[in-house]
Amino acid sequence: MSPMTKKQFATLTVLLTLFWSASPVSSVKAQARELPFAGIVSYSLSCTCSGTLWIWFSPLYLGGPVVTVGPVVYSPYSTILYGYYNIGVSGKWHLGAYTPGTQSCSMYIGTGCVTIPAIGVMTKVGTNY
Amino acid sequence: MKFNYKSAILSLVFVSNLSVGSTGPDVTALQKFLVSNGFLVIPSGVSYGYYGSLTKTAVAKWQVANGISPALGYFGPISRATLASLTVASSTVSAPSAPSPNLSLEVPFETDTPYALGMRANRVMLFRAFPYEVKPGDSITLDGSGFSKTLNKVYFNGSSPATATSTDGTVLKVSLPTSLSEGEYNLSVTNVLGSSDPSIKVSIKVTDNPNSGPVILSASINGDKVTVTGSGFTSSNNLFTTFGNSSSSISSDGNIIIFSVNELSLYKQIKDAMGSQHYSSSLWIYVQNEHGVNKDPYKLDIVI
Numbered sequence: 001m002s003p004m005t006k007k008q009f010a011t012l013t014v015l016l017t018l019f020w021s022a023s024p025v026s027s028v029k030a031q032a033r034e035l036p037f038a039g040i041v042s043y044s045l046s047c048t049c050s051g052t053l054w055i056w057f058s059p060l061y062l063g064g065p066v067v068t069v070g071p072v073v074y075s076p077y078s079t080i081l082y083g084y085y086n087i088g089v090s091g092k093w094h095l096g097a098y099t100p101g102t103q104s105c106s107m108y109i110g111t112g113c114v115t116i117p118a119i120g121v122m123t124k125v126g127t128n129y
Numbered sequence: 130m131k132f133n134y135k136s137a138i139l140s141l142v143f144v145s146n147l148s149v150g151s152t153g154p155d156v157t158a159l160q161k162f163l164v165s166n167g168f169l170v171i172p173s174g175v176s177y178g179y180y181g182s183l184t185k186t187a188v189a190k191w192q193v194a195n196g197i198s199p200a201l202g203y204f205g206p207i208s209r210a211t212l213a214s215l216t217v218a219s220s221t222v223s224a225p226s227a228p229s230p231n232l233s234l235e236v237p238f239e240t241d242t243p244y245a246l247g248m249r250a251n252r253v254m255l256f257r258a259f260p261y262e263v264k265p266g267d268s269i270t271l272d273g274s275g276f277s278k279t280l281n282k283v284y285f286n287g288s289s290p291a292t293a294t295s296t297d298g299t300v301l302k303v304s305l306p307t308s309l310s311e312g313e314y315n316l317s318v319t320n321v322l323g324s325s326d327p328s329i330k331v332s333i334k335v336t337d338n339p340n341s342g343p344v345i346l347s348a349s350i351n352g353d354k355v356t357v358t359g360s361g362f363t364s365s366n367n368l369f370t371t372f373g374n375s376s377s378s379i380s381s382d383g384n385i386i387i388f389s390v391n392e393l394s395l396y397k398q399i400k401d402a403m404g405s406q407h408y409s410s411s412l413w414i415y416v417q418n419e420h421g422v423n424k425d426p427y428k429l430d431i432v433i
Contacts, residue, residue, distance in 0.1 A: 042402035043395065049256050049329055052247055056395075058402040069399070069408045069433070071371065075247035104247025106272075109369055109417060112257035112331040115272075117371060117413045117426055121247040 034123050036063040037072060038095040044088035047105035049113035053088045054105040071118040073104045082126035096125030147204040151180040157251045163187045177251055241278050242322055243298030248274040255318045255325035261421030262339035265309045269333060271301040277320040285314040309335045342421030348414060348429045357386040361420060369415040372396045407432055
């Protein structure tokens with residue numbers, strides 16, 4: 001994958017800002033509980049016990065200057081999904097917000113299920129076509 | 130065991146009005162009340178939690194039956210007060226056969242079975258029992274979601290139920306019945322929401338000489354080699370990490386496990402996706418063997 005160009009980064013920043021400012025939740029609540037994220041999906045794993053989706057992003061933009069990689073969980077029970085609905089599909093851009101620190105992926109390993117850690121759980125997400 | 134909904138819930142206290150379009154635990158609680166009293170039938174495959182036309186019609190029927198006018202299917206202040214008084218009244222005149230320790234008249238349904246963010250609401254889910262090896266009478270911790278604050282029953286191979294309560298809906302501490310003989314037991318949890326999914330087999334091993342299982346104290350990486358130190362490792366250990374699993378078991382002297390990140394099943398995919406870029410990330414590690422798996426994953430910060 002080629003590195004992100006300045007133009008792409010500027011576009012993403014604007015999108016993040018617009019997405020965030022259009023959030024229906026109150027600003028106080030948003031600051032306390034939600035943070036923006038965006039990234040390209042490398043792969044995803046089905047969380048066999050919790051019924052959620054553990055998605056690895058590379059790169060992963062978390063609204064600050066540092067670009068990273070890592071997992072964020074999509075939950076069909078709590079994440080608001082926007083078009084184009086390509087959730088967890090490799091190579092697709094995802095843009096949304098997440099609750100940091102919340103662990104929502106549980107996977108079966110033989111005698112029970114263990115938590116597969118992630119950066120957080122998505123509260124809302126949209127994908128590209 | 131099937132719970133009697135009306136006997137388990139002594140008071141249905143709703144703090145907000147409900148109408149078509151409403152969603153959430155309040156709606157589910159109302160729907161379950163209507164179902165248990167014959168006013169509503171939830172079609173197969175339809176989930177609880179959405180106040181649609183069926184619920185509206187059922188509420189209207191219930192309002193007619195209880196003299197509430199106009200009976201328009203809107204669950205407002207009059208209906209809320211009526212339902213609260215009815216459920217309290219019915220609990221005082223009925224004689225429930227199911228044991229109901231710690232039940233409180235003041236506990237509204239929506240706070241009785243909390244669920245973790247991201248987890249499916251209104252369903253009791255059992256994920257894990259820790260530790261894996263235990264003696265009869267020992268205390269174990271169950272992880273899951275939708276545990277009741279007032280009454281859960283934990284079954285061992287479908288029998289020998291033990292009662293337990295949860296403070297947050299996600300953790301349940303229970304003492305093993307002393308009557309359990311040695312062997313492996315599949316656990317299940319039942320409460321007002323139903324029973325945990327039997328297809329997810331959560332087990333413990335009852336033995337007179339339990340082993341504490343793997344414990345990770347520290348880990349480091351040098352090149353692509355990861356060294357994990359701790360205790361409870363055996364001659365055959367499996368790795369479960371956020372970079373994938375080990376393809377084969379890894380032996381240990383009991384205190385040290387060494388493996389290469391290249392051996393993890395998803396590492397190549399991660400590297401390929403990054404191209405020539407390098408990023409800081411975290412590798413979370415579980416070690417599993419015949420004595421169990423470490424309680425919490427160990428976090429190792431790395432650059433990949």
